[in-house]
Amino acid sequence: MLWPFLIWSVLYNLVPWVTGLLGQEPECILNFFPYSGDGATNQEFTTSLRNIAWMPFNFSLLDVHMWYIYLLIGLYLYMPIFSAWVEKASERAKL
DSSP: OHHHHHHHHHHHHHHHHHHHHTTOOGGGHHHHOGGGOGGGGOOOHHHHHHHHHTTTTOOOTTSGGGHHHHHHHHHHHHHHHHHHHHHHSOHHHHO
16 A cells, blocks of 8 residues: 555656646646645646655645545554554453
8 A cells, every 4th residue: 555655646746847847837737636726836846856755744735635545554553552452451441
């Protein structure tokens, strides 16, 4: 789950830069990411790299639709703790 998430997040964050390389207007990004607003129309490579660097801490405007991955990562990290508690807890504590 982690590798596809990272690959697609990087690709989504590179879309503005690629559209700039192809000579497209910045507004064409809004055709693919209408929910991202004007903040995603910056076509500089440094902006794309900054968004990629911030991926572990927060999703960018271009990959907001993958919000659930952050939730799943948290659940996967929490489940070993929860399952260990369930094994040792009494029936009364479980209720």
